[in-house]
Each structure stands twice: as structure tokens, then as C-alpha cells.
Amino acid sequence: MRNLIAPILLSTVFLTACSSDKESMSLYLAKEMCSCRFLIGQDDKNCRDTVRVALAVGDISVNEAKREVTATAEDKSHPATFRFVSKRFGCELKPD
Amino acid sequence: MQLVKVFVFALLLGLLFGPLTSQAQIRLQTQSQNQTPWPKDEWPRKSPEQAGFAKYKFNQFLSTVFFPHLTFTTDSVVIIKDGFLIHEDYTNGFDRERKHALFSLGKTVISALIGVMENEGLLQRHDPVHRYYPAISPSGSSNITVAQLLNMSSGIEWIEEDRDNLLQSDPWFALYSRASYKDMPAWVANHPRAHTPGTKFNYSSGDSALLTAVIRGALGENRYSSYPWEKLFAPLGMKTMAIERDSSGNLGLHGIAYSSPLDIAKIGLLYLEHGRVDGKELWPADWVEFTNKMAPSQLNAPDPNDRNLQNNQAYGAQIWLNVKRPGDSERPYPELPANALLGLGTRGQILLVLPDEKLIFVRTATDSELSIKARKNYRHDIFKLLYGSLIQGARP
Numbered sequence: 053m054r055n056l057i058a059p060i061l062l063s064t065v066f067l068t069a070c071s072s073d074k075e076s077m078s079l080y081l082a083k084e085m086c087s088c089r090f091l092i093g094q095d096d097k098n099c100r101d102t103v104r105v106a107l108a109v110g111d112i113s114v115n116e117a118k119r120e121v122t123a124t125a126e127d128k129s130h131p132a133t134f135r136f137v138s139k140r141f142g143c144e145l146k147p148d
Numbered sequence: 149m150q151l152v153k154v155f156v157f158a159l160l161l162g163l164l165f166g167p168l169t170s171q172a173q174i175r176l177q178t179q180s181q182n183q184t185p186w187p188k189d190e191w192p193r194k195s196p197e198q199a200g201f202a203k204y205k206f207n208q209f210l211s212t213v214f215f216p217h218l219t220f221t222t223d224s225v226v227i228i229k230d231g232f233l234i235h236e237d238y239t240n241g242f243d244r245e246r247k248h249a250l251f252s253l254g255k256t257v258i259s260a261l262i263g264v265m266e267n268e269g270l271l272q273r274h275d276p277v278h279r280y281y282p283a284i285s286p287s288g289s290s291n292i293t294v295a296q297l298l299n300m301s302s303g304i305e306w307i308e309e310d311r312d313n314l315l316q317s318d319p320w321f322a323l324y325s326r327a328s329y330k331d332m333p334a335w336v337a338n339h340p341r342a343h344t345p346g347t348k349f350n351y352s353s354g355d356s357a358l359l360t361a362v363i364r365g366a367l368g369e370n371r372y373s374s375y376p377w378e379k380l381f382a383p384l385g386m387k388t389m390a391i392e393r394d395s396s397g398n399l400g401l402h403g404i405a406y407s408s409p410l411d412i413a414k415i416g417l418l419y420l421e422h423g424r425v426d427g428k429e430l431w432p433a434d435w436v437e438f439t440n441k442m443a444p445s446q447l448n449a450p451d452p453n454d455r456n457l458q459n460n461q462a463y464g465a466q467i468w469l470n471v472k473r474p475g476d477s478e479r480p481y482p483e484l485p486a487n488a489l490l491g492l493g494t495r496g497q498i499l500l501v502l503p504d505e506k507l508i509f510v511r512t513a514t515d516s517e518l519s520i521k522a523r524k525n526y527r528h529d530i531f532k533l534l535y536g537s538l539i540q541g542a543r544p
Contacts, residue, residue, distance in 0.1 A: 076324035083324065083404075091247060091390055091406060098241045102514050132326075140377070142392040142406065145329045 074125030078132040079145070081110045081123035086143035090119045090136035120146070184231045186426045187417075188385035191233035191410070199229040200542025206235075209533035214239065219517040220496065220526055223248060226409040227534075228417065228508040229542070236410065240514065247388050247406035248512040251493030254391075254405035255356045257380075259298060259439055259466035260415050261363060261401070263423065263431040264380050271366040273298065273438065277358065280365030283337040284358065292345040294362055297355045298465035299443035303343035304336065306352035309457040309520065319353045323403055331396040333361035349445040351458035356402035356466065364398065373397070383425050384418060386411040409510040412491075416501040416508035419489060439465035440489065446473050457520050467491055483532045498527065502535075504544040509534060 081103060088099035096114065103112070109126035119136035121143075133146040184192070196206045213222050214237070223242045227235040242248060250257075265271050276291035277284045284292055292302045310317040322328050328335035336354035343350075364372045376399070381389045388411050392404040399405075419439075423431030442462045450459070450473060461480040462469040470479050470488040479486060484502065491499035496513030511530075517523050 073321075073325075075326060076321060079324040079326070079329065087249065087392065087404075087406070091392075092249070093246060094241045140390055142390050142404070144393060145326075145395055147395065148326075 074127070074130045077110050077125045078123045078130045081112050082121045082132045082134045083143060083145070085112050085114065085123065086121040086134035086136060089114060089121065091142040186385065187231070191228070192231065194229070194232040194234055196234050199232060199234045200539050201234070201537045202539050205533065205537035209530065209537050210237065212533055213511065213530055219515060221514045222511055223514055224409045224512045226413050226510040228413055230506045242512070244410065245388065245408060247390060247408055250405045250407060250412060251403055251495060251497055252353065253412060253491045253493035253497045253499055254401040254403060255466040256415055256491035256499065257405065258356055258359050258401045260418060261376055261380050262294065262298065262359065263435040263439070265363065265366060266435070267430060267432050268379070271362070277362055281333065281358065281361040283334055283361070287341055290345050296346045297359050297362065299349070299445060300351050300355050300463055301346050301349055301443055301445040302352070302355045302358065303341055303345045303348055304352065304354060305340045305342040306350060306354040307456045308351050308353060311455045311457050319403070322353055322357065329394050332357045332394045332398055332400060346445055347448070349443050349459060349463065350456055351463065353402050360398050360401055380430070383430060384414045386414055409512050412499055413508050413510045416499055419501050420503060420506055420508070439467055440469065440487070442469055442471060442473065449475050481528065481531055483528060484535055500531070505538060505542065
């Protein structure tokens with residue numbers, strides 16, 4: 053249920069909503085995806101579902117080898133990258 | 149359109165920081181002399197029936213909590229009674245060892261940590277914040293104290309969940325902007341001072357972020373990154389605890405910490421044991437009393453026009469209380485005893501501690517419910533079922 057209805061419902065909402073802050077969109081997606089995937093250790097699909105329940109715009113790309121997640125706003129702008137550093141400290145924002 | 153925006157942002161917000169908790173002013177029993185050994189590696193177990201739960205009602209509680217729902221998605225449930233693990237259940241890819249996002253439940257860990265530091269003489273709760281974090285400069289004759297931060301009463305402008313414009317609420321930008329990620333406490337310290345410290349209760353992730361800076365200043369750089377693990381998590385056997393950092397190395401206990409549900413239950417157990425772990429005192433003797441006492445600023449009548457939706461119930465030191473504020477007609481959770489303690493984190497994280505019943509309930513979740521009222525009603529529902537499943541003999 054959560055995998056279907058919520059994202060459908062919310063994606064329409066997000067499309068219009070978040071242009072006001074594209075930077076925080078991409079930071080949100082990258083940070084939450086990185087923590088979910090590499091700190092919590094959930095699988096890719098579960099993490100995307102969890103993150104997108106909250107936010108359905110923007111691209112997420114996961115680099116499994118480097119344990120990094122880069123996300124952009126819906127229009128591919130404002131890329132942000134979070135990198136997994138350790139089990140104790142989780143993910144950190146990579147400088148611009 | 150505006151409605152849509154509000155909807156979305158409420159989600160994000162709620163997601164982020166929407167903790168709600170409740171707690172109590174009544175002293176915990178001082179019966180911990182005959183402590184059972186601290187469950188460092190493994191919890192002793194009992195069945196729900198052995199622990200005094202009525203089987204049918206208890207199952208009803210569980211099926212309600214795990215019932216598939218559009219906006220309430222439970223990921224785990226853990227129940228401890230009298231020091232025994234009564235029930236644990238994990239779903240949606242989570243398991244016993246796996247961390248879950250704590251969101252604002254991490255605030256309760258901040259308070260636990262400051263208790264440990266005060267016990268070691270590293271700071272005192274009534275110290276001025278600027279002693280440890282000079283970015284909060286003395287303002288006229290009024291200094292913000294550590295206790296005022298713990299009580300969410302700094303007077304620094306902040307709206308956690310804005311009744312009028314959820315898109316403008318602070319926590320979202322506090323976490324997900326480059327400006328704040330550079331240095332979260334510094335970002336908060338730049339907010340205006342709106343009220344005399346100690347006079348206005350205002351639930352604020354910003355105040356909690358400042359506490360992480362106080363912790364850092366009091367510990368010094370060499371100890372900061374290891375102290376929480378050495379002095380709090382290791383003694384409690386919390387092996388999964390992780391705390392993410394901003395780009396200045398501040399530990400984001402106010403919103404970006406992670407642990408397994410059983411590990412966060414141990415913070416609840418520390419309350420039940422009055423800060424004692426295997427005979428060793430981790431907290432000052434009056435720490436539980438202090439944390440469970442309503443913020444002095446809440447003795448002022450609540451402002452009916454308050455825009456911060458999170459300012460709606462009694463609060464202690466980084467933990468919610470279940471007592472009435474002046475003017476409240478009932479307790480926040482009438483279905484629970486008045487000394488219930490509650491840690492809450494966005495997206496449905498719950499740590500409930502019932503001192504008299506020696507009951508700890510942890511729920512981790514991935515909720516997407518926006519309405520603050522619906523979130524609270526959900527808690528009423530499951531608390532009623534949980535407490536109602538305790539047979540009379542299991543209550544004091």
C-alpha cells in the first residue's frame with residue numbers, strides 16, 4: 053500500500069511544491085538515500101520508496117562502489133552528494 | 149496551490165522533526181536497589197502472559213500497530229516489562245540489529261548525555277551556554293542557560309511546525325540546506341533572540357542543536373567524537389548507535405542519529421533505573437526529577453495564538469510529559485498514567501516509558517501522516533490498547 057498509493061498521491065503534489073527550494077530538495081534526497089542505503093543497509097528499492105514517500109521529485113543516483121549518493125532537483129540542477137564515511141558517523145555532505 | 153504546498157511541506161516537516169512526546173512530573177519509584185543485571189548483550193525474556201498482559205488484548209494491540217495503513221507504517225515494535233523483553237517484531241526490511249532513523253528521539257539522547265556529563269563534573273545544568281559555546285553571546289543581563297535549552301526555552305526565534313505556513317517552518321532548512329549543513333549550531337545561533345531566556349516555551353530543534361555545541365565545548369575537541377560512545381552508549385550496551393555530522397563535525401543528535409529499537413529502549417531503561425547501570429550511577433541523583441519536571445516557562449499560560457504547532461503540551465528536558473499545563477483541561481494522554489514519559493520523532497518514532505508499570509514501548513515507523521491531530525490520535529489509539537492489555541495485577 054505504502055509503495056503505491058502514497059507516492060502516486062504525493063508525487064503530483066511535489067511537482068508543484070518544491071521549486072521554491074531546489075537545493076534543499078537535492079540535499080534531502082541525497083542525504084536520506086545515503087543514510088538508508090549505506091548506514092541502515094536497506095536495499096535500493098526500499099530506500100527509494102522510503103525517500104520518495106516524502107518527496108517525489110529529483111533524480112537519485114547511487115554509486116555502490118564509492119558508497120555515495122548524488123541527487124539533483126527535478127530540473128537536474130543543484131546536485132548534492134553525500135558519502136558514507138563509517139558505521140559510527142554515517143553519511144556526510146561532500147563539499148561543492 | 150497554497151494548500152498543496154502546505155500539504156507537502158507538512159510532510160517533509162513532520163518527517164523531519166515532528167516529535168511529540170509526553171512525560172511526567174511524578175517521581176519515579178526509588179525501588180531500584182534490587183536491580184536486575186543490566187541487559188548488556190541479551191535481554192532476559194518473558195512471554196506477554198507471564199509479564200501480565202492479557203493475551204487477546206495484547207494481540208489486538210499488535211495487529212492494530214501493524215495494520216497496513218495509507219499513512220501509518222510501523223517498522224518495528226519492542227516491548228520491555230520489568231526488565232524483560234516481552235515482544236519484538238520487525239518488518240519492511242528492518243530487523244533486530246538494523247538501525248532506524250530516530251529523528252527527534254535523538255533529543256532524548258542529548259539529555260541523557262548531558263546528565264552523564266554533569267555527573268562527571270564537565271558542566272552544570274545552570275551554566276550559561278556561552279561558557280561552552282561563545283557564539284551565543286550574553287545578551288544584556290540575560291544569559292541563556294543549558295537548562296533553558298534542555299527545556300526548549302532559549303527565546304531564540306524558531307518555528308518547528310508553522311500553523312500559518314508550513315513551507316516556512318525552520319527544521320527543513322535546518323537540515324537540508326548548504327548553509328546549515330556547514331555548521332548547524334552556528335546556523336541556529338544566527339537566528340534572532342525573540343524572548344527573554346526562560347520565559348517562553350518553544351519546541352525547537354534549534355535549541356537541541358545548540359546543546360550539541362554545548363556538549364562539544366564542554367568536552368573539547370579530543371574527546372567530543374568518542375565520549376558519547378565511551379561514556380553512555382558502551383555502558384548501556386547500545387552497540388548500533390550512529391550519529392551523523394555536519395561539515396564542521398557537529399554530531400547531529402537533534403535529528404540525524406540512528407539506532408536499533410532495542411538500543412533506544414535502553415535510554416528508557418536508564419530512566420526506570422534512575423540512572424543506575426549495574427550499580428554505577430551515570431546521572432546525578434536528581435537528574436530524573438529534573439528531566440521529568442515541566443519546563444518552568446510552561447507555567448505561563450499557553451499562548452492561544454502560538455504559531456508553532458509543537459508547543460501544545462507539557463515538556464521536560466528533551467522529553468515530553470503527560471501532565472497538565474496551567475489551563476489544560478486534561479493530560480496530553482489521558483489514557484496513560486500522569487508520570488508517563490514520551491520521546492517522539494518525526495515519521496512516527498515513539499519511545500514510551502511508564503515508570504510505575506516499568507514498561508518501555510518503542511515503535512519505529514515510516515509514517516507519512518501530515519495532520520498533527522491525526523498523528524496524536526493514532527498514538528491515543530495504540531496507547532489505549534497497549535495500556536489496556538495490562539491486567540490489573542501488572543499495574544501498580
